[in-house]
Amino acid sequence: MEILGTTLRICVDDLETSVAFYERLTGSSALRFERGGVSVAAVGCFLLMSGPASEIDVLRKVTATIAVEDVDESLTVLTEIGAKVLVGPVPTPAGRNLIAVHPDGSVFEYADRRAVPES
Numbered sequence: 397m398e399i400l401g402t403t404l405r406i407c408v409d410d411l412e413t414s415v416a417f418y419e420r421l422t423g424s425s426a427l428r429f430e431r432g433g434v435s436v437a438a439v440g441c442f443l444l445m446s447g448p449a450s451e452i453d454v455l456r457k458v459t460a461t462i463a464v465e466d467v468d469e470s471l472t473v474l475t476e477i478g479a480k481v482l483v484g485p486v487p488t489p490a491g492r493n494l495i496a497v498h499p500d501g502s503v504f505e506y507a508d509r510r511a512v513p514e515s
Contacts, residue, residue: 397473403443403461405505411435411446418442429489458495461505467492470506 408414415426415437422440434447467485484494491509
């Protein structure tokens, strides 16, 4: 499994103010989407999230997003080396992801950019 990069996950109260700051910081425009009642803005290597406390409290537990070539391969490797997959693989607006707990207790999202075939 090749790790292609990481995204820092930041839960914010005011998404608009935060997006403006991170767009200036990175020189990038935000890519925005909604997922499960949470508003998300991807700006450079930052993933800004804002929404109901019940959703954000869960998202705060995920340390970072790890970009991989193939989430299915990550699933195989992670389970072979002792990680516990909590969710996924599931489709996302950009590809697919899964959430896994490493043996040390840290929680990570693994995401690829492979489109899910339409049925």
